[in-house]
Amino acid sequence: MNNITIRAMLATDWNAVSEIYVEGISTGIATFETCAPSYEAWDAAHMKNCRFVAESNGEILGWVALSPVSNRCVYGGVAEISVYIAGHSRGKGLGKLLLEHVIIASEKEGIWTLQSGVFPTNYGSIKVHEATGFRMIGKRERIGKLHGKWVDNVLFERRSKIVGID
Numbered sequence: 445m446n447n448i449t450i451r452a453m454l455a456t457d458w459n460a461v462s463e464i465y466v467e468g469i470s471t472g473i474a475t476f477e478t479c480a481p482s483y484e485a486w487d488a489a490h491m492k493n494c495r496f497v498a499e500s501n502g503e504i505l506g507w508v509a510l511s512p513v514s515n516r517c518v519y520g521g522v523a524e525i526s527v528y529i530a531g532h533s534r535g536k537g538l539g540k541l542l543l544e545h546v547i548i549a550s551e552k553e554g555i556w557t558l559q560s561g562v563f564p565t566n567y568g569s570i571k572v573h574e575a576t577g578f579r580m581i582g583k584r585e586r587i588g589k590l591h592g593k594w595v596d597n598v599l600f601e602r603r604s605k606i607v608g609i610d
Contacts, residue, residue, distance in 0.1 A: 446500075448538070450545045453495035453507060458483040460504035461497065461528075468528045473566040476588045476595070491523060494549045498529075498538050505533040508542040510550060513559065521556040521608055527569075539572040547576065547602065556608030561587075561597040570598065578602040 453461065462483070468474035481489075495509040506529040513522045525546065529538050550558060560578065562569045574580075578600040586594035 448505070448541065449499045450496050450541060451499060453497045453509065455483060455487070457497055457504055457507075458486075461507045462486075464504065464507060464528045464530045467531050471566075472590070473563045474528065474569070476590050478591075490526075491553075493553050494523070494546055494555075496542060496545055496549070498533075498542055505530050506538045506542055508546045510546065510555070510558070521554055523550060523555050523558055525558055525560045527560075527572075534568060539568070540575055543572060543576040551604050551607045554607055556604045558602045558604075560600045562600060564596050564598050570600075573600045573602075576602070 462480040465477075465480045469477055469479065480486075489511055491510045491512060493510075496507065497504045498506040506527070508525065508527040510523040510525060513519055513524050525543070527539055527542055527546075529542075547558065558578070560569075560573055561584070562573065564570075564583070570580075579602070580598055581601045582599050584597045584599060587597045588595055
């Protein structure tokens, strides 16, 4: 992909970010969510640092953000990744760029483990997680319902080689 800038996500990006999120929701293989939340709800659920957008010629093409997995202090260095790419930009390496960027940023923030739950049928997401050093650690069977049907979730994890190694 040419002319791509990865930059911090701003509140003013929310319209484009939520449109991309809705595109992901509409695939039926990206999330258990069925509609995009308000910016305020999304903002409250995600870490303030490690939110990025990929942009080209003023158009936001994808985004990545981290959310804490628990409010217990022992899990303070563990975060869950959300990464979404606009439909017309999928399959071009943008997801990998965003994941690589957030991995570096997360380590600067003291995050030692990143995890991601992926639907088993989301082959593109599985491929990009594996390409950026994530490993599948298991499958959670029938973990949630989407449109009344039980769906499995594959859990991916990436352990930092520089944070929390002692």
